[in-house]
Amino acid sequence: MKVLNIHERELKADHEQVGALIDSLASEDERLWPNHSWHRIQFDRPLGIGADGGHGPIGYFVEEYKPGRSIKFRFTKPKGFKGFHGFEVLSNTEPSVVLRHTIEMTLHGSAFLTWPLIIRPLHDALLEDVLATAEASLGMIPKMQAWSPWVKLLRWAMSGGKSRSQITPNKAN
Numbered sequence: 001m002k003v004l005n006i007h008e009r010e011l012k013a014d015h016e017q018v019g020a021l022i023d024s025l026a027s028e029d030e031r032l033w034p035n036h037s038w039h040r041i042q043f044d045r046p047l048g049i050g051a052d053g054g055h056g057p058i059g060y061f062v063e064e065y066k067p068g069r070s071i072k073f074r075f076t077k078p079k080g081f082k083g084f085h086g087f088e089v090l091s092n093t094e095p096s097v098v099l100r101h102t103i104e105m106t107l108h109g110s111a112f113l114t115w116p117l118i119i120r121p122l123h124d125a126l127l128e129d130v131l132a133t134a135e136a137s138l139g140m141i142p143k144m145q146a147w148s149p150w151v152k153l154l155r156w157a158m159s160g161g162k163s164r165s166q167i168t169p170n171k172a173n
Helices: 015-023 111-137 149-158
Strands: 002-011 052-053 059-064 070-077 081-091 097-107
Touching: 002 111, 015 097, 015 111, 052 070, 059 081, 059 097, 097 111, 111 149
Parallel strands: none
Antiparallel strands: 002 097, 052 059, 059 070, 070 081, 081 097
16 A cells, blocks of 8 residues: 655745754754654764664664755664655745655555554654644744544553653744
8 A cells, every 4th residue: 555644834934944953853952853742763873864763663764865955764664664754845935935744655564554543643643743843943833733532542552651741842932
């Protein structure tokens, strides 16, 4: 089964400001990933082509990286995910750009069940939190999408009852 999953948000900022958010992934100055509510992204080295890591049960390596513009990760796990995901900054009408996250993959084996039932709902909630964190990092009021009861249940079950609550990121000063 083929999967195309896209999340995007128009941001009142320029390419450089939004590109810097991508460049901050997995760094000490992380400004895109919602570490306050989700597993951190971690790599075996600084962000760059070949860096290997992931977040939670999702593994990937950096396949392409254009600093300030885009990054593409190739999945290494879970089993049955064949494809990539990544972020890119797209031109829009001045003075804004679009930050887009795309997954393109083919599912095999047990991923036919785990993607629609478990991983996709969590992924969709995570990506909406990523985009809200981007807004907050740029000094905008973040547009939060509340987690569904299913997402809350999955997070609770997967954490042994110790999942963190959804937190609205603080607007940058």
